[in-house]
Amino acid sequence: MLAADHTQQQTYAGHVWRLVDDKTNTVLYYFVATKSPGKLIYKARK
Numbered sequence: 001m002l003a004a005d006h007t008q009q010q011t012y013a014g015h016v017w018r019l020v021d022d023k024t025n026t027v028l029y030y031f032v033a034t035k036s037p038g039k040l041i042y043k044a045r046k
Helices: none
Strands: 016-020 027-032
Touching: none
Parallel strands: none
Antiparallel strands: 016 027
16 A cells, blocks of 8 residues: 555454565554454554
8 A cells, every 4th residue: 555545444353364564574653453444543653
């Protein structure tokens, strides 16, 4: 995804997600889905 892009993803409570840089295969962030709908906003470190 490019900067400022967004997407919606269906999941289930307790599902562990990881955000990975596709160029370096580096894991940028882990998060766990909750029971209620939520939003993840990731801002890259400078």
